[in-house]
Amino acid sequence: MRRRLFAASLLLGLVPAHADEGMWMPSQLPQIAKQLKAAGFKGRPAALAELARPPMSAVVKVGGASGAFVSKDGLLLTNHHVAFGVIQYNSTPERDLIGQGFIAADRGAELPANPDYRVLVTTGFDKVTERILKDARGKQGRAYYDAVDAATKAVVAKCESEAGNRCSVANMYYGTDFYLIRQLELRDIRLVYAPPDAIGNYGDEVDNFVWPRHSGDFTLLRAYVGRDGKPADFAADNVPYVPPAHLQVSTEHFADGDFAMLAGYPGTTFRHRMASEFANQIDWQLPSRVALYDGMIKTIEAAAASDADAKVLYAAQVASLKNGLKRAQGELDGLRRSDALRVRRDDEAAMLAWLGKQADAAATQADIDASQAVLDAAVAMRERDQLLANLRSQSQLLRAALTVQRLALERGKPDPQRESGYQQRDETLISGQLKQVQRRYAPAVEQALLADLLRQYQALPAAQRVPEFDAVFGTTPAQLKARLKALYAGTRLGDEAQRLRAMQAPASELAASSDTLLKAAAILTPALVRLEDEAKTRDGELLRLRPAYMRALIGFRRSQGRAVYPDANSTLRVSYGKVSPMDPRDGVRYRPLTTVAGIVEKHTGVAPFDAPQPLREAIAKGDFGSTAEPSLQTQTVDFLTNLDTTGGNSGSPVLDARGRLIGLNFDSNWESVSASWMFDPRYKRAIHVDARYLRWLMAKVYPAPHLLREMNLPPE
């Protein structure tokens, strides 16, 4: 019924307002307490407001994603794919933890993670807007940017002067507000329980972004600290970390329509960007990326057609381009399906009409107009910027030459002033990249790829061309062909030792080098630095100007009785909604709960659908006990909600109306790839492991009664 109304409104060009959108800062939850209660939340919204206190402090950053403490002894639940590096690190040919899974029989058997694996527990979250913007006020462009940057670094340095603290400043509402986030950095993390990969990653790439899903994507870790209770590197006599809070895994059942909420660290969204930015994304960025990637794939495949070695060397790059193309096309399809540009334009027009009646209309409108001018300037150069970015990211030898020259340039500065990515601490990474070249480079393919990109560059209007690039590559296809040939004939960077030597060479030696690619890079580098400076100036202006747009939006929404969440920026957010089916197209309904029957249906005996025998036997036996969903009379596996998520929400705990953990977020559906720009309630869904599946696996299939006990869960 509901979707029919949506379908009808789609035809009429209306997308209804919806309560389910929102990645709220915990501190905003008291503001929207009424809606939260109306949606079914049974707890105290105020209790959720402070992310350094229970229960929010149970939600932590794990690797690049999320997780939650589930026992008072530092037991930590996250996704199998988030902990995959830890599992891999402990796997050997003799002891295949990836394939076989792992259960630590006791704490002594828990396995240390790779030494760089980190868990961050938030201990402070304070508004520092005044401190960050004080010096910037009155400045413009690059100066504004630099002032914010300097203030941020100062605040962070002061915060980190306390041992064990990891600090950062989060920019909310595009420069409107700044928050200092203080986190405890736990460094001794151990592997406690992992299902076999064929459960944790059942379906792998084939099922990626797919619903219905049947993956048991979870793993248990444990955080340890020194005997003094402080963060410490691994040591045998470290003790389990006692977290400020932990979540209780639910033993209640839930079903379609039940309240759900989720807390985690979503990465980046663009929901509050200006309508012109939506237009740029939908009308140009995505379609042109699709065309560009498609062209590059064809170029690589043609150039490598008769060379089996080259095919292997470029397999990863082609796969990555195909994946990028698929995602861009998916995002584009989604934004078009949701008529996102029209929706955003209408909303912006309504906002500006409202603004016109406000007291500060003129000043705000002036800033908005100035933002638009900055964006327009960037749009005027978008073809060039796209091509130059790919020239670098899609090449190996050219990129190596540019990196070497840039590093030499940056080395001339004191380390703290070097460009990020070229500081002393980055040099190991750079030399690693220079070593990698050999495994992904064939001269003929790289030249074909560069010829492809540079031909497009040469066809740009003069205003978009860069003198240094014209000088190096010429301005006609004939020149291009000859120059590329000469560049690759006269370079020795194809040799690993030469690249590493060049990386260490002093600037004077590089300047005098007769290597053709190094000489070209020496000419191109100042141009790239200049373009970067221009971009930073634009970024600074936008940092200064965007708050006007955001304040207008917040005011307009307030006039509609609605709150505004800041776009996602890898800080802790809360989303609420419900267990929810989806109607992907006319005549088809996706049910919100999958069951073990689907594991059997998908099972082929061949990866990624090779369900382990113990799992298949347990399913056939049908002994599900208290974890079986009563209305379905069988064991559930994964479930679907309409919660608002994006990349970074992997491992986020999903909670019921009373704050008990009912699942673990691990993916979203393909139809919601475009949700980073627009939340469309018809299509946006998040995919979670059902905690009942986890409990069943731990009770009956790969039993770990001691861990169930530790989590205060029944042993069956």
Place this chain on the structure above:
Amino acid sequence: MRRRLFAASLLLGLVPAHADEGMWMPSQLPQIAKQLKAAGFKGRPAALAELARPPMSAVVKVGGASGAFVSKDGLLLTNHHVAFGVIQYNSTPERDLIGQGFIAADRGAELPANPDYRVLVTTGFDKVTERILKDARGKQGRAYYDAVDAATKAVVAKCESEAGNRCSVANMYYGTDFYLIRQLELRDIRLVYAPPDAIGNYGDEVDNFVWPRHSGDFTLLRAYVGRDGKPADFAADNVPYVPPAHLQVSTEHFADGDFAMLAGYPGTTFRHRMASEFANQIDWQLPSRVALYDGMIKTIEAAAASDADAKVLYAAQVASLKNGLKRAQGELDGLRRSDALRVRRDDEAAMLAWLGKQADAAATQADIDASQAVLDAAVAMRERDQLLANLRSQSQLLRAALTVQRLALERGKPDPQRESGYQQRDETLISGQLKQVQRRYAPAVEQALLADLLRQYQALPAAQRVPEFDAVFGTTPAQLKARLKALYAGTRLGDEAQRLRAMQAPASELAASSDTLLKAAAILTPALVRLEDEAKTRDGELLRLRPAYMRALIGFRRSQGRAVYPDANSTLRVSYGKVSPMDPRDGVRYRPLTTVAGIVEKHTGVAPFDAPQPLREAIAKGDFGSTAEPSLQTQTVDFLTNLDTTGGNSGSPVLDARGRLIGLNFDSNWESVSASWMFDPRYKRAIHVDARYLRWLMAKVYPAPHLLREMNLPPE
């Protein structure tokens, strides 16, 4: 809930008994009146019992499929794809009725069908078992077969002696009962109303066997007779035929779960075959067909790889093999998914156990054992029979040579005694086929294909090999290669004129021909005739013996309180059930009604998803009036039921509980491809055009108010 129980029972290896299976003879409906009423039927089952009386007499055979009269003036509703030949016959480049559709403004504007288009109205249906079997009793094998054949021909000839009658004898329950079917053959059929192909066939091959579906697969024809009321060829002053009954199109709404029934002419099913035949089909016929077709496709593609002309010549054959392979694989997957062999074996074992306790057990069991021995003999030769059948059906020149020699052989007999397919009336068709050769033949490809098949033949054990084939093609791969080369080097049958000349040549001239392929065919033909005779002997034995098995099954079912329908054989059958969703796999539900929103979703502007502009505009306008489904608030398009159908049911009217027409059957879902062998209530569905979509199209999109009036329907 229901499907979960099914899913669970699948795991436990049980398929529940189900009431919805059944292609009932109308005469059986009083027998199952109680079930019919329980399912929701509101009419009198007895009224459905006689297929020569209303309302069953409204259901007619149209082309190879079904249809129904919908007005007292001979207006006839069937599928667009069933009437496609009529539409095509009337289309010209100037007047594209396929692309544009057609509405006859009045009766004078109705367009005559191609002259061989026929509609058959059943006027009699009488049991003639005694007359058919009288002379056969006491005989065996070929003699039994010939006696049944002769009695059948005599009964038909007597019946057809009355002008306008078209008669046939239907064999029910595999030789248990025989019925004489008397039909009126209407020869003046005219096109009245057809939607554009882009509506009638929306989705075409892409959506074939697919649900959700969005096709308006219907067309209206009208039957005419001479002024004397008798069947007649087309004449301008013919008058509309007044059918014995017609159906009323419903103006009521219906939804998920509502009662539905369907009447039509399903072609062939194998539901009551013996368990050993299920085993042969599932364990050998289907897998070996998949492998054989796959091999032939690869052989053709390899042989034609470097020859663009050959690729074109064999495109249709490759497409047909791929389609055959896909269907065989679909049927195999379905039968395995339903665990059909185990289910049938368990059922047969239970039947035999029951039989053991009956009075006539010994005699019946003896006939069943004898049937099994006949089937075993066929199974012993199945590899050979499959290869020889394909040798003929997949070749062009070899087949032409075999046809020419066989025709010469048959011409030596009086026409009525000639083998069917080689009688005088078949010669036009044969010469047409011989002309077609040029359009589908390349010597290298045919030789590669024959080499592929004959290599497999040569590898068979001696007991399966045929001396004449060994003589012609040799017994080693080396011989085969040389013989094939010589056969195709020394034949002139590649030339159309030569083939047609050979077809007309007397047997003596053919016997003396030096053409290598004709000489080979002369050797092979007697062997093929011998194998055919053996097959007919087996068929005769099975005709004699199978009734024992069927009687046992009927008795066993009666002991379970269940009736048995005869396997489908292109006679009128009735199936009842309900409007029904389907759960194709865990987590996915197919809703039973599609809507116009799906037409818009699928529309790409490119065939087969190029919805005509008037349709898209009408959808956007949303002016659906009384045809809109109230609970969905929009216009429905197609719907799904669990009715029992198979090929031949195209155009079958779908009726509600009061016998009003609510839809028109036109397809089934992919999951039910295996239903010709086994009805699995979890997966068997039939796909129908919703009569409300038809009414809406005729009211608002391509209006024909005069036809709505004639059908006693409101003009909107």
